[in-house]
Amino acid sequence: MALVNTTKGEMEESLLEKKEGTVDNDNETVLWTEYWLDGELVHRSVHMTLKKFNLMGEAVAASF
């Protein structure tokens, strides 16, 4: 059984409610994963893929 690191320590994944989502735009692709226990968020990870960054000038503080 897979273990998930949570705010309550490592827990069996099967005991938790898993939610996943993605966000995709010109700057980034985001995959987030959450685990909930009895309505409480106990884990949230984010995997963000950067698409590009151009610099020298206007792109200061540009989005990924």
Add this chain to the structure above:
Amino acid sequence: MTTSFKTEILTATHNFGTAPTRGTGVADTFKAALYLASASLGAGTTVYSSTGEVTGTNYTAGGVTVTNATAPTNSGTTAYWTPSASITYTNVTLSTSFDAVLIYNSSQTNKAVSVHTFGAQTITAGTFTLVMPTNAAGTALLNIA
């Protein structure tokens, strides 16, 4: 990219590779620090500061070291550089929304290199991974065209 960095390129303040610009033959160490959505970073940022930086479980002020195993190169008239691995903050809890990362040179008195923003995030007992863009002209993390 910060304005200060543009000037510092010309004065060899930063050395991403091992070219003998300062005779050390060793690349500088670059770090990546996360900043709250409420923080103000941009072209005027000249140096790393803990003001506005995220705080939370297992996050160390100053952030993490950027893996720099690939020297800068160029294609056509564009020079470019990208960290050679993802930037990862492992097993952290960052409860207040953050939306920016500052790349800075910890070998050169923490001088700022670039600020990048993204959609605001929080992390709960989890990992935040920033996967780098393709290291090529026009898509690399840093491009000088």
